[in-house]
Amino acid sequence: MLKQIEGSRAVAECVAMCRPNVISAYPITPQTHIVEDLAMIVGQGKLDAEFINVESEFAAASVVLGASAAGARAYSATSSQGLLLMCEVIYCIAGMRLPIVLTCANRAISAPLSIWNDQQDSMAMRDAGWIQLHAEDNQEASDLHIQAFKIAEQTSLPVMVCMDGFILTHAYEPVDIPEPKQVDDFLPPFLPKNIVDPRSPKGIGLFADPRFYLETRYILHRAMEKSEETIKEVSADFAKTFGRNSGGFIKTYKLEDADLVIVSMGSVVGTIKELIDRMEEEGKKVGLVQICSYRPFPRHEIYNVLKDKMNIVVLEKSISLGRGGILASDVRWSFPRAEKKDRNISSFIAGLGGRNIPMDDLRYMVEKVEKEPVELEFLGLKNELISEKDL
Amino acid sequence: MEQSAEELNKIEKKDLFTSGHRACGGCGQALAARLVADASGENTIACVATGCLEVFSSPYPDPSWRIPFLHSLFENAAAVASGVEAAYKALNKGPVNIIAQGGDGSTADIGFQCMSGMFERGHNVLYVCYDNEAYMNTGVQRSSFTPLGARTSTTPMGNKTRKKNMPLLAADHGIPYVATATVDDFRDLQRKVKTALSIEGPKYIHILAPCPLGWGHHGELSVQICRLAKDTGIFPIYEIVDGKVTNVLKIPVKVPVEEYLKLQGRFKHLFKKGQPTPEVAEIQEIANQNIARFNL
Numbered sequence: 001m002l003k004q005i006e007g008s009r010a011v012a013e014c015v016a017m018c019r020p021n022v023i024s025a026y027p028i029t030p031q032t033h034i035v036e037d038l039a040m041i042v043g044q045g046k047l048d049a050e051f052i053n054v055e056s057e058f059a060a061a062s063v064v065l066g067a068s069a070a071g072a073r074a075y076s077a078t079s080s081q082g083l084l085l086m087c088e089v090i091y092c093i094a095g096m097r098l099p100i101v102l103t104c105a106n107r108a109i110s111a112p113l114s115i116w117n118d119q120q121d122s123m124a125m126r127d128a129g130w131i132q133l134h135a136e137d138n139q140e141a142s143d144l145h146i147q148a149f150k151i152a153e154q155t156s157l158p159v160m161v162c163m164d165g166f167i168l169t170h171a172y173e174p175v176d177i178p179e180p181k182q183v184d185d186f187l188p189p190f191l192p193k194n195i196v197d198p199r200s201p202k203g204i205g206l207f208a209d210p211r212f213y214l215e216t217r218y219i220l221h222r223a224m225e226k227s228e229e230t231i232k233e234v235s236a237d238f239a240k241t242f243g244r245n246s247g248g249f250i251k252t253y254k255l256e257d258a259d260l261v262i263v264s265m266g267s268v269v270g271t272i273k274e275l276i277d278r279m280e281e282e283g284k285k286v287g288l289v290q291i292c293s294y295r296p297f298p299r300h301e302i303y304n305v306l307k308d309k310m311n312i313v314v315l316e317k318s319i320s321l322g323r324g325g326i327l328a329s330d331v332r333w334s335f336p337r338a339e340k341k342d343r344n345i346s347s348f349i350a351g352l353g354g355r356n357i358p359m360d361d362l363r364y365m366v367e368k369v370e371k372e373p374v375e376l377e378f379l380g381l382k383n384e385l386i387s388e389k390d391l
Numbered sequence: 392m393e394q395s396a397e398e399l400n401k402i403e404k405k406d407l408f409t410s411g412h413r414a415c416g417g418c419g420q421a422l423a424a425r426l427v428a429d430a431s432g433e434n435t436i437a438c439v440a441t442g443c444l445e446v447f448s449s450p451y452p453d454p455s456w457r458i459p460f461l462h463s464l465f466e467n468a469a470a471v472a473s474g475v476e477a478a479y480k481a482l483n484k485g486p487v488n489i490i491a492q493g494g495d496g497s498t499a500d501i502g503f504q505c506m507s508g509m510f511e512r513g514h515n516v517l518y519v520c521y522d523n524e525a526y527m528n529t530g531v532q533r534s535s536f537t538p539l540g541a542r543t544s545t546t547p548m549g550n551k552t553r554k555k556n557m558p559l560l561a562a563d564h565g566i567p568y569v570a571t572a573t574v575d576d577f578r579d580l581q582r583k584v585k586t587a588l589s590i591e592g593p594k595y596i597h598i599l600a601p602c603p604l605g606w607g608h609h610g611e612l613s614v615q616i617c618r619l620a621k622d623t624g625i626f627p628i629y630e631i632v633d634g635k636v637t638n639v640l641k642i643p644v645k646v647p648v649e650e651y652l653k654l655q656g657r658f659k660h661l662f663k664k665g666q667p668t669p670e671v672a673e674i675q676e677i678a679n680q681n682i683a684r685f686n687l
């Protein structure tokens with residue numbers, strides 16, 4: 001049913017339809033509305049689940065870890081400092097192959113404190129062994145959660161659904177919320193593979209000496225790579241059941257005869273598409289590659305769709321300080337070395353700490369890379385706020 | 392579940408925590424973990440924190456546990472156990488005994504917050520602390536349970552602070568059952584585990600578990616050291632049921648703390664040419680305060 005609804009509410013309703021048994025979270029802006037809505041849904045008896053109010057995000061992640069290891073479908077949500085506080089547990093959940101689903105309402109990281117959106121928080125967890133799916137809008141954010149449980153449980157890998165804080169979480173948009181019955185048909189009950197159970201006692205979380213550890217990482221890496229198939233299957237299956245495309249690995253827009261391609265992820269792709277349409281009217285051919293699955297990284301897809309494109313610009317809301325664009329280096333790495341020579345892959349950082357990304361800035365970016373490649377540039381930088389002595 | 396006095400006082404030997412683990416000889420914690428597992432029985436899930444116990448008992452592929460064992464991190468055993476309990480409730484499974492366990496460091500320092508949260512939320516979980524008064528697994532560094540005067544690798548001149556009083560802090564959460572125990576008295580320790588598991592809600596048992604390596608005593612002396620810890624008043628034995636201190640173990644003949652201290656290398660520097668330094672009197676004062684407070 002099409003509803004005019006806040007993004008957080010839409011996500012909460014979709015999560016509830018996935019019937020998690022245990023939910024645990026700790027409040028942090030801009031994640032709060034999602035868990036408040038879920039608390040209400042549980043409180044009103046519309047979802048039969050244990051909702052555990054904990055004393056920290058670290059505990060929230062640990063509670064869902066324990067719940068999942070005991071056979072429950074488990075869910076959490078957080079942002080920014082909360083995700084960073086969870087970090088140790090985040091790695092542990094992946095290493096233990098627990099199919100937990102977590103929403104990251106993307107927000108900047110302190111210091112300085114900022115409650116506003118960028119994607120540095122989920123980026124900080126990119127190496128942990130979690131599948132990371134990025135939503136473009138609230139329809140996709142909602143749909144991705146339904147897919148996430150299925151992907152997680154089929155692959156025994158945790159899934160983080162990333163949605164831009166405020167821009168999506170607090171935006172009212174029309175969202176098609178499925179019927180519970182449709183979700184039940186799409187998502188079978190959770191059949192846990194490896195649980196603590198006195199009827200068949202086994203150890204979970206044993207320590208591995210150097211004879212064994214390396215293989216556990218290899219297996220996890222391969223499982224992450226292999227999850228590509230599952231992500232694609234589940235999104236195809238979703239399209240069949242629900243009648244719309246959501247998620248998947250990558251999506252493209254007006255790519256075919258584009259002279260210049262923007263690569264990005266998250267809600268900013270909406271503005272990018274608008275720019276592309278306008279520029280098309282002006283006779284310029286710009287295309288888009290939108291990354292939906294950031295981990296596993298769609299390296300081969302990117303290569304396949306961009307192998308004939310010589311001018312590429314990566315726009316992202318995160319940075320590896322002292323190195324540069326994170327997504328940009330992932331994209332650069334997607335092309336075999338020999339092919340890179342005359343291909344320009346420019347890197348722009350934008351929107352950090354909630355800085356608006358106006359269409360004009362994007363236009364400036366496109367026009368600049370039309371002329372020359374850009375190693376690294378911060379879009380919309382206010383030079384008057386920067387003094388040489390601080391550098 | 393009501394148990395008869397006879398059942399409560401029976402010593403259980405079920406080999407649910409098997410030998411062949413890698414603990415040092417005379418390790419109080421290894422003994423305690425076995426007594427706890429055997430008292431709890433097969434229908435138990437152990438959520439263990441990182442530390443000596445976890446390391447010596449759970450190497451892949453041959454752990455010592457014959458009950459389900461779940462280890463995640465150093466500081467989250469109580470939160471993980473909360474999650475296990477929540478799952479059992481949500482899935483209508485059980486009843487099952489859920490025991491979070493860890494060393495003094497994981498309990499009272501880095502894991503204090505998770506444990507406090509578990510108590511406050513009222514989970515039906517027993518928390519067992521194996522107190523060996525330092526971070527043994529990483530090489531005997533000071534914890535907030537390290538007693539006054541004790542030498543550790545990070546208090547090479549002797550610890551300057553008093554031990555945190557965890558049982559009373561646990562009881563102040565308003566949980567229904569708290570007990571202290573030592574590993575020399577199997578019957579008492581197992582009775583307390585069984586009693587705790589018969590009570591709904593969060594429970595806390597604090598077990599003094601001598602560590603020959605960290606305390607600097609011969610493994611054979613672990614039992615004697617436990618007895619002296621009790622007879623000097625250094626480690627009072629009691630239960631707190633619904634907030635009331637009961638079953639205090641009376642000391643038959645009070646022993647000066649020197650007898651306890653002298654057996655352990657970590658206190659050796661407190662005696663110069665056989666003569667006690669002023670810190671010994673301070674430690675005696677702590678014991679006297681315990682004796683007065685609990686009417687030992």
Ligand SMILES: Cc1ncc(C[n+]2csc(CCOP(=O)(O)OP(=O)(O)O)c2C)c(N)n1
Binds near residue numbers: 443465466521529
């Ligand atoms: C976050 C974190 N910090 C530090 C450590 C290192 N570490 C592992 S066990 C341990 C000490 C354990 O002390 P305690 O809980 O008293 O148990 P014991 O080994 O003494 O039985 C430490 C410091 C860790 N594993 N994780």
Ligand code: SF4
Binds near residue numbers: 413415444527604
């Ligand atoms: S170091 Fe101490 S606690 Fe650790 S195994 Fe040895 S005796 Fe036991």
Ligand SMILES: [Mg+2]
Binds near residue numbers: 494495526527534
């Ligand atoms: Mg210790």
